[in-house]
Amino acid sequence: MPEASEAPVLVVANRTSSTPALLHEIHRRRESCRYALMVPAGAESDWSLDDALQLVGRAAHKEVTAVDPGTDAVATIRDLLERGEYGEVILSTRTEHHHHWHRHGLTDRVQEMGVPVTVIPPEMDGWGPVAGFPDDWTPKMVSPAAVAGFGNY
Secondary structure: OOOOOOOOEEEEEEEEOOOOHHHHHHHOOOOOOEEEOOOOOOOOOOOOHHHHHHHHHHHHHOOOOOOEEEEEEEEHHHHHHHHHOOOEEEEHHHHHHHHHHHHOOHHHHHHOOOOEEEEEOHHHHHOOOOOOOOHHHHHOOOOOOOOOHHHHH
């Protein structure tokens, strides 16, 4: 099992209006993190896995590995975290995916494991506490000016 500081960050993401903020956060951490990307099932209309890997990889300035969500992304995330494969999670999914986290008790389990989680709200104007998630899981809003150039990575 990798040490927490060596374990990659699992990015669980759909394309939303906050994708520029997600890419900015990945770019901001690029020197100290390795990334793996999971695009939850049913998100094919959002973006293809190839497009998502390319965007996240460009922001990270390094190759990003793909993670298969399986038939139940929440169960897959839980299993991966319990095995210690990832030391942190960045969650940037559509609002309708959030209820799965809560229904399966993943928020409580992740907190019990002590795995840091950052939730990028799905809408740029929706920054602040995200219903059902611990308040400390949502970062302060990144200024829109800061994320405006996300495509330049």
